[in-house]
Amino acid sequence: MDALNNTNYSPVTFIMLGIPGLEAQHIWISIPFSTVYAIALLGNCFILFLIKTERSLHAPMYFFLSMLAINDIGMTLTTLPTMLSVFWFNIKEINFDACQTQLFFLHIFAIMESSVLLAMAFDRFLAICNPLRYTSILTYSIIASIGVAILVRSTVLIIPVILLLKRLSFCKTNLLSHSFCFHSDVLKLACTDTKINNLYGLFVVLFTAGIDSVFIVLSYMMIIKTVLSIASSEQRLKAFNTCVSHICVILIFYIPMIALSVVHRFGKNIPPVIYTLMGYVYLLIPPALNPIIYSIKTKQIQRQILRMFSRKQNHGEILKIFH
Template structure:
């Protein structure tokens, strides 16, 4: 009788490490992914640091739109640095074990930077509305002090939202499997491995998504309805298209961010029958594509940044 109780108690001992996975069922092919992932990591760092550098050195870019773009680049850098080194360790060095506390910390930073990016996209939608609605007073409507306050509010909100889940998760026992579904730590992924009631975690996550992500999407939609209403009132077709063109990069950034986020959330909730490789691909896209593509989109679609980049490269070429 005592031995059965002892074995039962031992089975409830919580794991203190998680195991990350690369390509499900094909671990021997992980190295094939490592080099492209390293190139992607390098390009992401280079692209976002370039955006920050160009905005810093060019006084003509010291405007609200570009300050918000700087915040977006910082958020993308944070997400990239929080995830890709761990992923490279899994794919390149087969370093798959991660301590529980390190995993929880990684979850916190991943989700914090994602919620921050969502808030920044809302601020950028508001910025586009002001720029199109009242272009003559655009700069005075968004002084540097207000932009700083918006930035502080965005990052403070993401910190406050993401602060409770690590504590809720750290209290759960993990006495079953400790193998995660991805090559980095996500809250919803680790939560499924707990051998205890996770209703509080699920409820908090649902409330957080509705009150932040849902609200952010609603505000962005309202902003673009008002933008369209303003643009359609412009008599000149040329001016109308010019005004809409200033929103193209922002709309692309919205799609790049929200589509993978919604996709992986739906996969975790309803896609258990899908192939593990599909889950792996969606998870990797979720954290790698937005930080990589945002600098590309803004460099291509924003004339001032594109022109400044061309000037930098031409200057270096002439010096060479």
Template sequence: MAEVNLTHFQPATFCLTGFPGLEHLHAWLSIPFCALYFTSMLGNCAILVLIRQNRHLHEPMYFFLCMLSLNDLGVSLSTLPTVLALFCFGLREVAFDACLAQMFFIHSFSFMESGILLAMSFDRLVAICRPLRYSSVLTSPRIAQIGLAVVLKSAVLLSPFPFLIKRLPICRSNVLSHAYCLHPDMMRLACADITVNNVYGFFVVLFTYGLDSAFILVSYVLILRAVLKIASREQRRKALGTCVSHICAVLTFYVPIMAVSVLHRFGRDAPPVVHIMMSNVYLFVPPLLNPVIYSVKTKEIRKGILSMCA
């Protein structure tokens, strides 16, 4: 009977961890986290307001940028409740179902960002390789369909994750390694076979990050081939210049993901704080840097931001 009860055991709450060994500094660490959240939300909201108020920016490229900013806001809002509760108020416990919900939204927005970056690469591909057909290919209804497809793909792929965790008996511990809930972190606490979680998680990562990054790479190979056929050096420079912001956003997103993957596989002996820092970079840096990248590298956005600040 004890074994039957054990297989259905679920903790009422999970206990979150900030930075192990630095608990006495959590109040001070709350300052940079609050500044990070404020800056990320301010930057992304500014881009959304700017594009909404300026009709000359109602073009496919900027519509996709709106999607990226909305998604970055979603990423920030998904982690904000538990991160600020932990660092500002010392509240470490989060209800089991609330942790599942946070896990779902964090991973969903992360996968959606990958899809949006792929859509933006398609936008640059059409703009450079088929400029005369740009407005007819990327119509407003088609852009909306692409956005809906990105959302549905992430929601469908991520929907099994909470159920895969809920079927596991969590009996080793209820202490998570981060200030938020992630699927790999939660499934490691199970005292049962987690092969299904591992296999499905690997499939989802491969089907999203793997395929999206491959298609982005193919898009830029085609873009580069088209640009090299342009006779004028100045026109080649201008064509590539329209891709700089997107390339920076792709690197900002994918480099931390690759670093986290490498660290998990080959850096198991690294101090826990290193793993925590890399996971924080993976979640917090893209929403912070994307508005900065597009404000600096895109003339229309830069002008609009400066006019809003004047």
């Protein structure tokens, strides 16, 4: 038996557990999960539609918001199929190649989210600290180049993650902690040395979220310095208000990510259900809340939403007159 346990092999499939210990309640748990997925997809699609159709929103800030919405849609669609298969249909198996494919896109979108947040911080920095050159610096071509650079950066950094995973053998249990494939979750199942994988994973985190967060903090230090130098308190408040949405989005992305990393590396005695739920919070809450935050906190978007509904109301009244 010991010889069998020590034999290296790569499992044909992994088993996704959903939420450990609550398997009997999966169908009920799926209701709030599905609601969050629906909010994330509909909310971000609505933001994209609004920005595309309203010419007044064709500005750098909203182009970066479009990138964030596209990224959140991608993140949501990456985990949606396996979540539905586990919670709705009790289909828990996923083969190794499909798992790697999901893992690849999942982590690409996570890196892109951090990169887009940095680009949005740069946008706010230029708008407040150098408003006269704002539109001349952030031209359509520059914004497009930033988008391409974000995509290339994310893809180049994640490809080695997949290649390093392929060299591993798995002889332990093949049970995953979530209803999707997460890099750290898969590494736990390997029976070969994962030191290189862990070191490269740490490098990716530091090179992306680590560097991005430092530059975001520096940007806001410069923004605060500039805003405090403004004489009028009304203008200071107006300048700060343009950053509120972005700050909220940064917090709801980085706080769950940091918490999940800490739990993964140091929380060995934490119940598995806590680790699993934190993974869902990290991947589901930001895409669902981002469009809500920008709709509530951004006056230009509020104005366009109200204008859109007023047009529909006026159109309905005209139809009633003719009927």
